[in-house]
Amino acid sequence: MKTVLMVAEKPSLAQSIAKILSRGSMSSHKGLNGTCSVHEYTGTFAGQAVRFKMTSVCGHVMTLDFLGKYNKWDKVDPAELFSQAPTEKKEANPKLNMVKFLQVLDAVLPVMNQAHGGEKTVFRARFSSITDTDICNAMARLGEPDHNEALSVDARQELDLRIGCAFTRFQTKYFQGKYGNLDSSLISFGPCQTPTLGFCVERHDKIQSFKPETYWVLQAKVNTDKDRSLLLDWDRVRVFDREIAQMFLNMTKLEKEAQVEATSRKEKAKQRPLALNTVEMLRVASSSLGMGPQHAMQTAERLYTQGYISYPRTETTHYPENFDLKGPLRQQANHPAWADTVKRLLAEGINRPRKGHDAGDHPPITPMRSATEAELGSEAWRLYEYITRHFIATVSYDCKYLQSSISFRIGPEHFCCTGKTVISPGFTEIMPWQSVPLEESLPTCQRGDTFAVSEVKMLEKQTSPPDYLTEAELITLMEKHGIGTDASIPVHINNICQRNYVVVESGRRLKPTNLGIVLVHGYYKIDAELVLPTIRSAVEKQLNLIAQGKADYRQVLGHTLDVFKRKFHYFVDSIAGMDELMEVSFSPLAATGKPLSRCGKCHRFMKYIQAKPSRLHCSHCDETYTLPQNGTIKLYKELRCPLDDFELVLWSSGSRGKSYPLCPYCSNHPPFRDMKKGMGCNECTHPTCQHSLSMLGIGQCVECESGVLVLDPTSGPKWKVACNKCNVVAHCFENAHRVRVSADTCSACEAALLDVDFNKAKSPLPGDETQHTGCVFCDPIFQELVELKHAASCHPMHRGGPGRRQGRGRARGRRPTGKPSARRPKDKMSALAAYFV
DNA sequence: GCAAGGTC
Numbered sequence: 001m002k003t004v005l006m007v008a009e010k011p012s013l014a015q016s017i018a019k020i021l022s023r024g025s026m027s028s029h030k031g032l033n034g035t036c037s038v039h040e041y042t043g044t045f046a047g048q049a050v051r052f053k054m055t056s057v058c059g060h061v062m063t064l065d066f067l068g069k070y071n072k073w074d075k076v077d078p079a080e081l082f083s084q085a086p087t088e089k090k091e092a093n094p095k096l097n098m099v100k101f102l103q104v105l106d107a108v109l110p111v112m113n114q115a116h117g118g119e120k121t122v123f124r125a126r127f128s129s130i131t132d133t134d135i136c137n138a139m140a141r142l143g144e145p146d147h148n149e150a151l152s153v154d155a156r157q158e159l160d161l162r163i164g165c166a167f168t169r170f171q172t173k174y175f176q177g178k179y180g181n182l183d184s185s186l187i188s189f190g191p192c193q194t195p196t197l198g199f200c201v202e203r204h205d206k207i208q209s210f211k212p213e214t215y216w217v218l219q220a221k222v223n224t225d226k227d228r229s230l231l232l233d234w235d236r237v238r239v240f241d242r243e244i245a246q247m248f249l250n251m252t253k254l255e256k257e258a259q260v261e262a263t264s265r266k267e268k269a270k271q272r273p274l275a276l277n278t279v280e281m282l283r284v285a286s287s288s289l290g291m292g293p294q295h296a297m298q299t300a301e302r303l304y305t306q307g308y309i310s311y312p313r314t315e316t317t318h319y320p321e322n323f324d325l326k327g328p329l330r331q332q333a334n335h336p337a338w339a340d341t342v343k344r345l346l347a348e349g350i351n352r353p354r355k356g357h358d359a360g361d362h363p364p365i366t367p368m369r370s371a372t373e374a375e376l377g378s379e380a381w382r383l384y385e386y387i388t389r390h391f392i393a394t395v396s397y398d399c400k401y402l403q404s405s406i407s408f409r410i411g412p413e414h415f416c417c418t419g420k421t422v423i424s425p426g427f428t429e430i431m432p433w434q435s436v437p438l439e440e441s442l443p444t445c446q447r448g449d450t451f452a453v454s455e456v457k458m459l460e461k462q463t464s465p466p467d468y469l470t471e472a473e474l475i476t477l478m479e480k481h482g483i484g485t486d487a488s489i490p491v492h493i494n495n496i497c498q499r500n501y502v503v504v505e506s507g508r509r510l511k512p513t514n515l516g517i518v519l520v521h522g523y524y525k526i527d528a529e530l531v532l533p534t535i536r537s538a539v540e541k542q543l544n545l546i547a548q549g550k551a552d553y554r555q556v557l558g559h560t561l562d563v564f565k566r567k568f569h570y571f572v573d574s575i576a577g578m579d580e581l582m583e584v585s586f587s588p589l590a591a592t593g594k595p596l597s598r599c600g601k602c603h604r605f606m607k608y609i610q611a612k613p614s615r616l617h618c619s620h621c622d623e624t625y626t627l628p629q630n631g632t633i634k635l636y637k638e639l640r641c642p643l644d645d646f647e648l649v650l651w652s653s654g655s656r657g658k659s660y661p662l663c664p665y666c667s668n669h670p671p672f673r674d675m676k677k678g679m680g681c682n683e684c685t686h687p688t689c690q691h692s693l694s695m696l697g698i699g700q701c702v703e704c705e706s707g708v709l710v711l712d713p714t715s716g717p718k719w720k721v722a723c724n725k726c727n728v729v730a731h732c733f734e735n736a737h738r739v740r741v742s743a744d745t746c747s748a749c750e751a752a753l754l755d756v757d758f759n760k761a762k763s764p765l766p767g768d769e770t771q772h773t774g775c776v777f778c779d780p781i782f783q784e785l786v787e788l789k790h791a792a793s794c795h796p797m798h799r800g801g802p803g804r805r806q807g808r809g810r811a812r813g814r815r816p817t818g819k820p821s822a823r824r825p826k827d828k829m830s831a832l833a834a835y836f837v
Numbered sequence: 838g839c840a841a842g843g844t845c
Contacts, residue, residue: 010844035845059844066839073838081839092843157841164840172838190840301845313844488842613838 004045005105006054006125011036012311013130014056020135021052031055032104033096055105063092064157066165073169079572081166082565087158120144129320129363152547155557159539163564164190167530167571171519174575176613177624179582180592182515183611184500185629191536192484193495194523198531199477200502200510201520203469210465216245217459220415222258222408222451224443229454232258232408232415238461248413249458255411260449262407268420270399270436272427274317274356275364276390278486279479281312281383284390286471286508288433289382293471293490299383300365308376309387310366313487317356320363325350325395331370332388341430342392350395366391389430396427401436406445410453417442468509481533482540500612514585522578526571590619597635599623600646600665608633616649616664625664627651628678636661636714642689643671650714651680658722658729659712661691682710682724693724696741698776699751703728709776711741711754721776721786732776732786735762746775754782 008014014037018026022041031038039054070076070085091099124145127138167189175187216239220232239245274280278297285296300312319325329350332342356364367388373381405418419442428435445451469477471493478484484492493510496502501516512520523531539560545551593607599618606618606625614633616625627633628651636650641663652659662680670676672685681691689695693710698721701707707725719739721730733739738757745752755773763770764785774782 057844060842063842064840071839078839093845096845153842160840160842162840166839168839186838188839192841305845485842487844491841 001042002045002048002050004050004052006052007102008054008056010058011056014039014054016130017135018052018054020130020132021054021139026052026054031101033058033098033101035096036098036101038105053105055101057098057102058093058096060092061098061102062089064088064154064161065090066161073173076169078166078169078173079565079568081162081169082561082568085162087161129358129360131320131322133322134320146547148549148553149547151553152543155546155553155560156539156543158557159560159564160191162561163568164188166564166568170568170572175582178579178588179586180589180607180609180617181587181611182500183513184515185613186499187515187519188495188499189530190492190495191539192488192492193499194531195481195483195533195536196474196478196492197496197501197512197516198520198523198533199474200469200496200512201517203466204512204517207465207468212462212464213240214242214460214462215240216242217461218245218248218252218413218415219455219457219459220252220258220408220410220453221455223454224451230417230443230451232417235414235416242460245458249456252411252413252456256453257450258408258410258415258453260406260445260447260451261409261414262447263404263445265402265404267423268401268403270401270426270428270434272351272354272396272398273390273393273431274354275319275394276366276387277314277317277359277364278312279315279475279489280317281365281387282490283472283475284386285383286475289386290508291379291383292493292504292508293475294494296383297487297490299380300387303376303380303384303387307368308371308380308384310364310368311362312365314362314364315357315359315486316361316364318358318364319353319356319394320358323363325353328366328368328391329395332367332392335370335388336372337385338389338392338430341396345392345396351397353394364394392430393427393434396430397424399426399428399434399436400424404442406442408451410456467507468505468511471504471508471510474510482537483533518578518581518585522581525577525581526574527567530567530571589617589624590622593617596633597647597649597664600641600644603645606664625668626678627664627667628662628680631657631659639691641666643686648681648691658720658727659714660710660722660724661714680724682722697724697752698741698754699749701726701728711739730776730786732782733758734785735759742773744773746778748778749775751775751777756782 006014006017008017015028018028018039018041021043022039026039026041028037028039030036035058036056041052041054043050043052045052064087065071066081066085066087070081076085122145123142125135125138125142127134168186171187171189175182217237218234220234221229222232224230236248239248281300282293282296285291286293289296291299297312300309303309304312326346329342329346333339333346335342365387367384371381371384376384400423402421402423403418404421405416408415408417419439420436421439421441422436425435474493475489478489478492483489496516497504500513501519502510502512505511520531529535542551542556542560546553546556589609592611593609595605596608596616597606598604599606599621601623602618602620604618604620606616609615609617613629614627616627617623618625627649631651631653634650634652636648639648639661640646641648644663644665646663646665648661648663650659650661660680660682663684666675666684667678667680670679674685675683681689682693682696684692685694686692687694691713693708696711696713697708698711699709701709701723704723704726707723707728709721709728709730710724712720712722716739717735717737718731719733719736721732722728733756736756736758740755742753742755753773753775756771758765758770760768760770765772765781772779772781776782776786
């Protein structure tokens with residue numbers, strides 16, 4: 001039997017499609033990467049009985065990047081990134097082993113192509129919803145893969161990469177080389193993030209340039225009953241001339257009666273909501289739940305993987321034709337929060353949902369199973385509750401209310417008042433925040449009736465500026481201008497926050513920082529297209545032409561790159577224009593920071609710049625030395641590096657983390673071949689320096705491949721031994737007053753022996769011993785005094801819970817022998833000579 | 838260290 005291999009775009013789709021096509025009779029097993037499954041079943045294909053193997057990829061298989069050597073910022077002119085720098089396709093997620101996985105399943109491909117000589121063997125199914133009819137129709141009308149669509153995607157990828165990286169590198173290097181308080185580790189630029197920032201700054205500018213204007217309003221009150229009065233709105237709404245307003249006031253004030261000119265009563269409806277898609281969910285999450293888009297998306301993702309809601313990334317607001325609305329509704333029939341509403345809907349019949357937009361991706365977001373707050377936790381519950389209420393609302397009835405209004409005349413001026421009374425609340429019962437506000441009902445009257453005027457007064461008011469953009473408004477703007485997609489909108493918003501271009505204020509409003517404002521104003525000054533949303537859509541148009549086969553991939557790519565290369569050169573030549581704005585808000589490097597440690601070249605104090613990216617700046621030599629981020633920096637006892645005479649500094653990630661000394665010069669200009677930029681003394685292979693790996697290294701890390709456990713000489717009296725690569729930290733010899741790494745090694749495991757001195761009173765050593773030399777891994781006395789831990793880290797990624805091999809003394813390690821760096825050289829001076837570059 | 842866009 002022949003095999004038909006089918007590949008969907010993600011695991012969940014493979015499963016649901018296989019289920020449909022096999023009518024539920026497939027057998028499934030995990031693929032070799034543990035993420036993608038293979039679903040197998042027998043069926044017919046092109047009239048033959050075949051074995052189907054259905055699997056999927058998982059996001060993009062390949063990604064685009066520059067060749068390695070073009071990723072060295074100090075060695076490559078960003079202008080080269082437009083054409084000279086070659087790009088390569090890399091596996092987007094090497095851990096998934098996607099390419100190998102597909103190759104295994106695809107092992108038949110060469111055979112396929114040969115055996116069928118010329119006959120087509122690769123097809124593409126096109127469908128717009130995951131329903132039986134759609135999927136079966138797609139299988140009956142298989143098309144060919146569209147090469148043009150692929151080219152269009154490739155072109156977008158290459159444009160975004162080249163343009164984004166060129167501008168980002170140039171800006172970052174230029175401004176970080178001049179200013180010391182930008183407080184952003186990266187001055188990034190991108191075709192989506194920059195217009196996103198642009199929207200926020202545009203609103204800021206409107207607020208700044210806003211000039212309040214005074215206006216005047218007439219307000220009249222009439223008596224409708226003995227003790228009730230009615231407030232009337234002026235038909236002219238407001239006037240901006242005080243004297244004119246005064247004139248109207250004088251004319252109406254003379255009148256004692258208000259005459260009813262007309263009354264009306266209209267039945268109106270407030271429409272039930274459209275089915276829920278991603279951006280609407282994100283808007284409501286931000287504006288009503290106070291939950292940022294990134295966080296909301298993560299929460300939704302969790303609800304989805306746990307089976308509480310349907311797939312949360314969709315642009316569609318229309319339920320597929322045969323979508324089962326009653327099933328999910330029935331599941332909610334006993335929910336304590338909305339059982340009554342749901343039961344009534346089921347008994348009296350649900351309403352037909354409104355016709356929304358079918359984007360052809362996934363069905364709208366709906367609850368998949370009933371859940372309570374206790375089960376989900378408060379954050380996830382709030383989102384789930386909203387999704388569920390929204391779903392119920394889509395099958396509820398419109399809210400119906402009566403809008404009545406009365407028009408009055410007082411002298412020559414016209415006034416009116418309106419009131420709403422709810423006829424049937426419809427969906428607002430399940431979405432109470434949408435309900436029509438309760439208002440006092442209007443008196444019943446008819447044309448010609450009169451009411452006594454109790455008061456007419458003139459109010460002085462001022463126009464007020466708009467407020468900063470809310471996240472919800474920003475999402476709407478992005479959606480309207482085609483900036484980003486449902487899945488990437490939260491990422492772009494997050495980006496401009498992380499880069500410190502905007503900050504989230506109360507009410508989730510986005511207030512641009514000085515940096516964000518200066519950047520956008522600078523783009524406006526030099527080349528407004530760099531920040532306007534129109535440029536993205538213009539490029540998108542070209543890319544669509546490629547996809548439709550109406551434009552040539554090479555030509556579009558070449559032309560667009562050429563345009564942006566010119567823009568880039570013009571930007572670089574005109575950067576002084578942006579710089580003028582920078583100067584106003586930021587301080588030059590030389591005027592920033594506090595004196596900390598001495599430069600090895602001029603022996604003057606260098607200044608420590610704490611703002612991101614933290615670094616040391618020598619204003620005399622005009623040199624900047626970057627420091628490790630996410631930690632604190634102190635002077636290290638005025639000790640100096642034996643190689644360059646720079647004063648060492650001590651980096652620390654906090655009392656529960658690790659710390660190590662580093663030489664500012666070596667860290668930026670590695671002295672030995674086997675050292676990389678950013679390394680501290682704990683990775684330095686200097687054979688004799690007392691701070692080096694060679695002198696303080698003990699043995700191989702118990703967890704990671706390449707790390708070495710190094711004694712932290714500053715950690716006493718709670719001594720620590722920390723890996724110089726990963727987060728492993730061993731706490732040891734508490735209260736020892738001296739710990740030294742001995743020149744001798746353990747005969748069993750080759751680790752360096754430690755020489756430990758205790759005070760008499762606090763010594764944990766057996767007998768009355770105060771001194772002991774031994775191996776931390778093998779010595780039975782030391783094993784009791786060593787505890788392995790992970791350093792408290794700023795990166796949750798690396799936190800990874802307790803170590804697999806946690807526990808006293810179980811950690812076995814050899815003094816590393818694979819690399820010359822960690823071996824104790826026999827002839828120190830000759831080894832030193834050999835290490836120098 | 839950089840873009841955007843997929844999914845996990």
